[in-house]
Amino acid sequence: MEKRVCFDFEIEFSNGGGIQGQEFRLDIEGDDISDEALADYIVRDMRLLMVGTVRILNKRIIEEPHKRPLDALDGLE
Numbered sequence: 001m002e003k004r005v006c007f008d009f010e011i012e013f014s015n016g017g018g019i020q021g022q023e024f025r026l027d028i029e030g031d032d033i034s035d036e037a038l039a040d041y042i043v044r045d046m047r048l049l050m051v052g053t054v055r056i057l058n059k060r061i062i063e064e065p066h067k068r069p070l071d072a073l074d075g076l077e
Contacts, residue, residue, distance in 0.1 A: 001063040003028050007056055009042060014052040027066040035059065 006025050012018040026041065033041075039054035 002066045003031060004062050004064045004066070005033055005038060005059060006062050007038065007059040009039075009057065010053075010055040011042070011048065011051060012053040013048075014050045025062075025064075025067075027068050028061070032061060 004025050005028050006023055009021045009024060010018065011020075021042075024042075026038070026045075035056040038056050038059070042048075043051050043054065
């Protein structure tokens with residue numbers, strides 16, 4: 001079965017403001033992903049600029065079919 005990560009996140013921008021996500025899900029390769037790799041993936045995938053701090057909260061790995069083509073996962077590790 002394919003794996004996905006389900007998590008909450010908080011992003012603060014260096015120029016003020018921020019965004020949050022709850023129970024956000026992303027496809028992953030393998031059985032786990034580090035918080036740092038996950039934060040990098042969110043910032044890159046959402047094309048965010050001027051990111052200050054990224055916090056990953058309540059992370060859990062779930063078994064669920066992937067929603068994106070495999071090439072979208074390149075470099076996620």
